[in-house]
Amino acid sequence: MKVGLAQIRPRLGRVDSNVELHEEMIRRAQEEQVDLLVFPELSLTGYNLLDLTYEMARDPFSPEIQGLIQLAGDMDLVFGFVEHSPEHILYNSAAYISAGNLHYLHRKIYLPTYGMFDEGRYFGKGEVIRSFPTRFGQAGLLICEDVWHSSSSYILTQDGAQILVVISNAPASGVGGPKLGAQDTWDTLLKNQAMLNGSYVLYCNRVGTEDGITFFGGSQVIDPFGEIEARADLFHEDLLVVDLDLDKVRKARFQTPVLRDENLDLTIRELSRIRRKRAGEGS
Amino acid sequence: MQMIDEFLEKAPCLRLNEELATRLLTTALREEVNKAGFDKVIVGLSGGIDSALSLYLCVEALGPENVVAVRMPYRTSSPESLEDAQLVIDDTGVEALTVDITPQIDAYFERMPDASPLRKGNKMARERMTILYDLSAQYDALVIGTSNRTELLLGYGTQYGDSASAINPLGDLYKTQVRQLSAYLGVPEPIITKPPSADLWEDQTDEGELGFNYFDVDRLLYYMIDKHYTLDQLHALQFDDAFIQEVSKRIIRNQYKRTMPVILKVSKRTVGVDFRYLRDWGL
Numbered sequence: 001m002k003v004g005l006a007q008i009r010p011r012l013g014r015v016d017s018n019v020e021l022h023e024e025m026i027r028r029a030q031e032e033q034v035d036l037l038v039f040p041e042l043s044l045t046g047y048n049l050l051d052l053t054y055e056m057a058r059d060p061f062s063p064e065i066q067g068l069i070q071l072a073g074d075m076d077l078v079f080g081f082v083e084h085s086p087e088h089i090l091y092n093s094a095a096y097i098s099a100g101n102l103h104y105l106h107r108k109i110y111l112p113t114y115g116m117f118d119e120g121r122y123f124g125k126g127e128v129i130r131s132f133p134t135r136f137g138q139a140g141l142l143i144c145e146d147v148w149h150s151s152s153s154y155i156l157t158q159d160g161a162q163i164l165v166v167i168s169n170a171p172a173s174g175v176g177g178p179k180l181g182a183q184d185t186w187d188t189l190l191k192n193q194a195m196l197n198g199s200y201v202l203y204c205n206r207v208g209t210e211d212g213i214t215f216f217g218g219s220q221v222i223d224p225f226g227e228i229e230a231r232a233d234l235f236h237e238d239l240l241v242v243d244l245d246l247d248k249v250r251k252a253r254f255q256t257p258v259l260r261d262e263n264l265d266l267t268i269r270e271l272s273r274i275r276r277k278r279a280g281e282g283s
Numbered sequence: 284m285q286m287i288d289e290f291l292e293k294a295p296c297l298r299l300n301e302e303l304a305t306r307l308l309t310t311a312l313r314e315e316v317n318k319a320g321f322d323k324v325i326v327g328l329s330g331g332i333d334s335a336l337s338l339y340l341c342v343e344a345l346g347p348e349n350v351v352a353v354r355m356p357y358r359t360s361s362p363e364s365l366e367d368a369q370l371v372i373d374d375t376g377v378e379a380l381t382v383d384i385t386p387q388i389d390a391y392f393e394r395m396p397d398a399s400p401l402r403k404g405n406k407m408a409r410e411r412m413t414i415l416y417d418l419s420a421q422y423d424a425l426v427i428g429t430s431n432r433t434e435l436l437l438g439y440g441t442q443y444g445d446s447a448s449a450i451n452p453l454g455d456l457y458k459t460q461v462r463q464l465s466a467y468l469g470v471p472e473p474i475i476t477k478p479p480s481a482d483l484w485e486d487q488t489d490e491g492e493l494g495f496n497y498f499d500v501d502r503l504l505y506y507m508i509d510k511h512y513t514l515d516q517l518h519a520l521q522f523d524d525a526f527i528q529e530v531s532k533r534i535i536r537n538q539y540k541r542t543m544p545v546i547l548k549v550s551k552r553t554v555g556v557d558f559r560y561l562r563d564w565g566l
Contacts (some may be wrong), residue, residue: 011318011565011566012561012565012566013564013565013566014565048561048562049559050559050560051557051558051559052560052564061467061564143312172307175299175300175303175304175307176298176300177300178297178300179303180307207550208314209310209311209314209315209561209563210561211561211563212311212315212450214307214310214311214314234306235306235307235310
């Protein structure tokens with residue numbers, strides 16, 4: 001299975017030119033016989049939209065999105081956009097496209113609303129974390145902050161996922177150490193998720209700057225042992241193409257069968273108890 | 284450079300990975316300039332370290348052919364300042380011009396002979412700003428800022444004077460970090476080692492005027508702001524009570540210099556309040 005990570009530089013609030021960026025990458029990826037091409041979070045719109053969020057919102061059947069789906073042909077596609085729901089709620093969403101169809105839609109669950117982030121002001125919260133079948137095996141989609149909650153990848157892998165697709169708009173900060181601080185943190189986080197869940201992690205982050213805030217890129221593929229298989233450069237646009245060896249999932253899960261030994265009932269029991277306690281219903 | 288090595292030895296928390304910091308700053312600077320539709324930038328060069336570093340970063344990001352340096356001395360400015368600025372011009376090979384601000388400053392204050400040095404200093408800073416913005420139109424070049432993070436936090440600068448710019452590459456660097464990065468990028472040594480001064484009157488120094496030195500205040504600011512230390516925790520680090528109070532007061536008192544003018548709300552969508560867009564809207 002050949003994966004492409006499209007580390008692009010979207011323009012803020014310009015769906016038209018971002019569609020062109022997507023088209024260009026889709027064509028390049030097709031030339032390289034990519035099976036699954038992944039774009040970053042909010043790849044059709046740019047990140048810090050503020051009041052532009054309203055104008056950027058599209059339903060998944062809008063002509064721009066349908067155009068991309070047609071162009072992708074038999075290549076699977078993941079991209080990010082502002083979803084306009086029938087109830088007029090806006091979501092920070094990721095679409096999984098396969099065989100000319102919208103195959104799965106993930107709405108970002110955890111909206112960072114602290115520090116430099118203000119997503120909770122504009123977006124509705126997603127309420128569903130599910131794995132879904134793909135022609136490469138069971139997969140799961142997470143958007144940026146979602147993966148900072150270990151329950152997200154836990155649920156996805158308990159639900160059968162072997163490939164975790166994580167798309168982000170992660171900003172650069174921390175230039176005191178040998179590595180970029182933010183990148184170092186993300187590395188640790190993603191390696192842990194890959195290793196603890198015996199799953200491939202496909203991470204696509206954007207590049208470019210919005211009002212002085214630079215997104216660092218460094219898109220990467222991490223194998224189910226937690227090793228980085230390939231990584232794109234910092235700060236530059238790139239199409240990183242990687243051949244996945246999905247048999248590594250079997251090997252990792254044979255070697256360390258934490259998934260087999262995971263006690264789902266115990267987890268649910270304890271979480272239920274904690275929920276009762278928090279609601280003031282005994283201990 | 285021995286002075287800088289000693290500082291960073293005493294406060295490793297302020298140390299930058301120079302290569303990484305330069306890469307991040309120049310990448311972001313190039314993008315922010317270019318996407319605003321400009322190839323060129325213009326910088327007021329005082330002969331001091333901040334404007335020197337700003338200019339070296341511009342040269343790294345855009346090449347010397349795209350950088351214009353402007354020296355704007357007043358008759359009482361020290362000749363060394365002009366010479367130090369010349370060192371930078373010679374070393375980088377940027378286009379440079381000198382505009383003496385004496386005639387217009389003197390013409391103005393002739394009618395107000397009792398004006399305080401502070402008023403005169405502020406007037407000069409604003410005069411320099413208007414010259415930079417005027418030449419910005421002539422050279423089709425964006426004005427690049429030179430205020431470092433220490434100055435911004437302490438409010439040690441002139442509102443709409445030296446604080447005015449389109450893009451400020453130094454605004455997130457403490458003075459100690461400006462020194463470290465300046466040494467790395469080859470700013471001539473005399474500029475790095477001389478006592479920082481606004482050069483408004485003879486023997487004026489920033490540290491004399493502020494009543495403390497940059498290194499001490501940078502350390503304090505780091506723990507107060509970056510690390511959220513409480514008063515007790517700052518005491519435990521041997522910071523003097525009066526010093527902590529003085530710095531806190533300065534930060535609070537000068538908040539107005541770090542904000543846009545206050546708008547009195549009447550409508551449902553007030554600029555800056557609930558009409559919220561980034562500068563990079565559509566770019």
